[in-house]
Amino acid sequence: GQQVMQIPQYQHVQEGEDFTTYCNSSTTLSNIQWYKQRPGGHPVFLIQLVKSGEVKKQKRLTFQFGEAKKNSSLHITATQTTDVGTYFCLHQGAQKLVFGQGTRLTINP
């Protein structure tokens, strides 16, 4: 069956440092979405990647979809305290929708 691993599980950084989370799949994905969930909040959509090798940027956030459509990454440059939260990938394959385990980001101001 479809398996996706998201790493790391936790990341603690100093404010201003960079942060990256990865999602890796054993099978080809139709698309991948990224969400952010603040503590006590609900998931909020960030981006959807569909094309092989796609790269999208949103200010300090860079999203990539691998050439084989089996992996994806979210990179945050120069983190700020407002970036605190858990980042999830949501992948769709074989009509199943599955969230990755999430990477919980904490920041030391």
Added chain:
Amino acid sequence: DTEVTQTPKHLVMGMTNKKSLKCEQHMGHRAMYWYKQKAKKPPELMFVYSYEKLSINESVPSRFSPECPNSSLLNLHLHALQPEDSALYLCASSQGGGRTYNEQFFGPGTRLTVL
């Protein structure tokens, strides 16, 4: 209006009770979802309605019964729940449906406690 609303915000129920969770959106979305989220875990998909028809049921126990009365409303009927069903229940909606799932808008969730 880009908001998904859920009621109630909190619910405490006994194992013999029957209750319902409600979700509403007015964005014209035709796909609606129920997720269950335990603490420090990702949301787990329970049900998907596409054009008011149940399109995905992720082998959810029958004590959870979804209902989509119209394109704006989604209910989750609860009966004879177990304490391990205590969790945050999230509703979401998205445009379209069918085989491709687009950006999902999540509601704030209902925090359910089963005693």
